[in-house]
Amino acid sequence: MAKLDGLRIAWVEDDADALYAVARALHKEGASVEHFRTYAEAMNSLDRIGQSDVILLDLILALGNGVEEPARSHNEELGMVVLRELRTRKIETPVIIFSVLGDSPSIPWQQLRNSGARSFAKVGYLQDLISEIQETVGKSRATLPA
Amino acid sequence: MFGESELALLQGILSLASRPFRTPIEVYRPDGDEAKPLVRSPEDAFPSFCHAVWELDNNRGREVCARNMCQRATAAFRSGKTEQRLCYAGLTNIAQPILIEGEPEPVAVIQFGAFLSEDGPTMDQRHRVADEALRGLNATPEQAEHVHKLLEAEMARWSGDDLERMRASIRELEAVIANYIGDAERQSRLRRDAEHDFQLQIIAAQAQAEYFRDYELEDKSPHLESVRELVGAIHAAATVMHNMTRGRFLPELHPDVMKVRPVTEYVMNAVYLFKAQARAKGIDIRLDLQSTTKIEGSPQHLQIAFNNLLQNSVKYSYRTTSTSDHRYIRVRGRSIDGGYEVIISNFGVGIERDELERIFEHGYRGRLVGKEYRTGGGQGLSLTKRIVDAHHGSIRVSSDRQGDSTLDGQRPYRTAFTVWFPQRQARYNDQRRRS
Numbered sequence: 001m002a003k004l005d006g007l008r009i010a011w012v013e014d015d016a017d018a019l020y021a022v023a024r025a026l027h028k029e030g031a032s033v034e035h036f037r038t039y040a041e042a043m044n045s046l047d048r049i050g051q052s053d054v055i056l057l058d059l060i061l062a063l064g065n066g067v068e069e070p071a072r073s074h075n076e077e078l079g080m081v082v083l084r085e086l087r088t089r090k091i092e093t094p095v096i097i098f099s100v101l102g103d104s105p106s107i108p109w110q111q112l113r114n115s116g117a118r119s120f121a122k123v124g125y126l127q128d129l130i131s132e133i134q135e136t137v138g139k140s141r142a143t144l145p146a
Numbered sequence: 147m148f149g150e151s152e153l154a155l156l157q158g159i160l161s162l163a164s165r166p167f168r169t170p171i172e173v174y175r176p177d178g179d180e181a182k183p184l185v186r187s188p189e190d191a192f193p194s195f196c197h198a199v200w201e202l203d204n205n206r207g208r209e210v211c212a213r214n215m216c217q218r219a220t221a222a223f224r225s226g227k228t229e230q231r232l233c234y235a236g237l238t239n240i241a242q243p244i245l246i247e248g249e250p251e252p253v254a255v256i257q258f259g260a261f262l263s264e265d266g267p268t269m270d271q272r273h274r275v276a277d278e279a280l281r282g283l284n285a286t287p288e289q290a291e292h293v294h295k296l297l298e299a300e301m302a303r304w305s306g307d308d309l310e311r312m313r314a315s316i317r318e319l320e321a322v323i324a325n326y327i328g329d330a331e332r333q334s335r336l337r338r339d340a341e342h343d344f345q346l347q348i349i350a351a352q353a354q355a356e357y358f359r360d361y362e363l364e365d366k367s368p369h370l371e372s373v374r375e376l377v378g379a380i381h382a383a384a385t386v387m388h389n390m391t392r393g394r395f396l397p398e399l400h401p402d403v404m405k406v407r408p409v410t411e412y413v414m415n416a417v418y419l420f421k422a423q424a425r426a427k428g429i430d431i432r433l434d435l436q437s438t439t440k441i442e443g444s445p446q447h448l449q450i451a452f453n454n455l456l457q458n459s460v461k462y463s464y465r466t467t468s469t470s471d472h473r474y475i476r477v478r479g480r481s482i483d484g485g486y487e488v489i490i491s492n493f494g495v496g497i498e499r500d501e502l503e504r505i506f507e508h509g510y511r512g513r514l515v516g517k518e519y520r521t522g523g524g525q526g527l528s529l530t531k532r533i534v535d536a537h538h539g540s541i542r543v544s545s546d547r548q549g550d551s552t553l554d555g556q557r558p559y560r561t562a563f564t565v566w567f568p569q570r571q572a573r574y575n576d577q578r579r580r581s
Contacts, residue, residue, distance in 0.1 A: 015346050015350075018346055018347065018350040019346075019349065019350055019353055021350065021353035021354040021356070021357040022353045022357075024357055024361070025353070025356075025357050025360070025361060028361045060342065069250065073176075073178065073179050075176070075178065100342060100345045100346060100349065102446065103392065103398055103446070103447070104391075104392070105398070108178060109398060109400060113400065113402065118402045119400075119402065119403065121446050122345075122346075122349045123345070123348075123349060123352075123384045123387075123388060123446065124445070124446050125356065126352075126353055126356040126357065126360065127356070127360065128445060128446075
């Protein structure tokens with residue numbers, strides 16, 4: 001059986017084309033992946049993103065068309081604004097921050113973790129990402145009310 | 147944004163400019179929601195009044211002053227406008243934001259302290275503010291009188307001409323610093339974007355190679371070994387990139403990223419990365435790993451640490467030639483002292499005895515290395531040490547010249563890195579229990 005059988009993954013990522021091999025691997029493991037390629041696209045699809053089983057969220061996003069630059073603090077990347085908005089709307093779908101900024105000290109990780117996000121650096125191995133997704137979804141399901 | 151040399155230059159400019167006027171000039175940068183000092187003024191650039199206030203309440207005045215300056219700089223960041231206010235003790239201070247094109251927020255704030263403003267508050271108002279500060283700092287009546295006198299003297303220090311001259315100088319200085327910081331910021335952003343792009347391309351190549359290995363290739367494919375080596379080569383490139391971008395930082399190891407895995411997994415992954423390069427140099431990698439002890443740690447970081455150690459061993463090994471002894475790298479591992487120790491040794495370019503300690507410093511390259519290799523940035527071992535420290539482990543190195551003289555004149559050093567990691571990370575387990 002594939003490791004991510006039937007899992008719905010929302011992937012907010014402006015470089016999804018370059019990283020198509022990641023999506024192919026997730027497909028091979030049985031997951032369906034829906035891409036949201038800009039901040040604008042993500043913000044206009046929050047409910048849809050929230051219906052997935054897990055969200056892979058890049059931090060550095062292109063703004064896209066049809067939205068204004070949001071008010072944000074100096075080191076708040078657009079991906080963090082998406083996360084903030086998801087939580088404001090009480091969308092509690094588990095989030096994995098999937099970013100080259102992995103362990104960058106410029107990111108307020110504690111704040112992100114307080115929003116229930118886990119992190120996975122893109123420089124990690126593909127199979128580790130798949131394990132991370134399994135673990136995150138497993139934990140999330142274990143905490144759901146019976 | 148700033149490297150050490152850029153910071154030193156900025157510090158020099160500010161010190162030179164602020165001492166003659168005895169007025170502090172400092173630069174602040176945004177840090178989260180607040181401003182933090184990037185370059186402080188030397189203490190002798192502050193007027194006597196400031197020194198007298200600092201000493202109050204067992205030097206608590208100094209903390210209050212520093213906090214006050216940060217608050218003013220923060221206000222300038224938030225408003226994007228010049229903040230001209232009295233400091234907590236009664237002198238006028240100016241916090242001037244530096245804006246660059248295309249950036250919605252200031253990139254820095256220059257702050258000038260102890261600055262007299264003609265259209266500013268009256269002396270009475272200044273004394274009232276000082277009184278409040280003196281009460282807050284538990285000043286005795288004698289101390290209070292002394293501070294008030296110094297405040298009068300500070301205000302009297304500036305005649306009209308002096309004030310004009312100072313203002314003109316400061317305006318010029320402000321323009322120089324704003325240009326300098328603006329340029330540095332633009333360069334830094336360009337570099338960051340280029341790094342990001344490069345990282346992404348490496349990651350994309352890595353994912354494609356791994357995809358091919360894991361999903362397209364059959365287990366018995368004759369190409370499997372080559373593809374594994376290809377994956378390794380790309381991971382090696384990713385490791386170098388990581389050294390460049392994160393070499394200065396101590397990684398943050400949150401419980402979320404900690405996994406318990408056999409050490410041998412990291413070692414074998416690292417061996418795959420550099421196996422092809424070693425083979426090309428005629429070098430065996432000989433493994434002697436006892437037990438499969440698991441250690442707790444951040445897989446990404448531990449892998450980078452082992453990658454760097456293996457890469458160094460391969461890179462600095464002398465190649466095996468028809469006239470030299472056969473070379474090899476030995477990787478030994480054993481359980482010891484509640485953890486696992488790995489010793490990676492090679493024969494080649496060594497490290498001189500007096501620089502063994504320095505070899506883990508950021509940007510330090512061994513003296514002997516330069517004669518043999520042009521590339522390398524002195525970042526891999528520094529980052530490795532930081533990763534080991536963050537995992538409460540230890541690392542040491544030895545390097546001894548070997549006696550065998552070969553026909554090609556190369557007498558190798560045997561260099562050995564010994565790294566030890568504890569099995570469990572107590573601090574993180576404690577955090578996990580608490581959360």
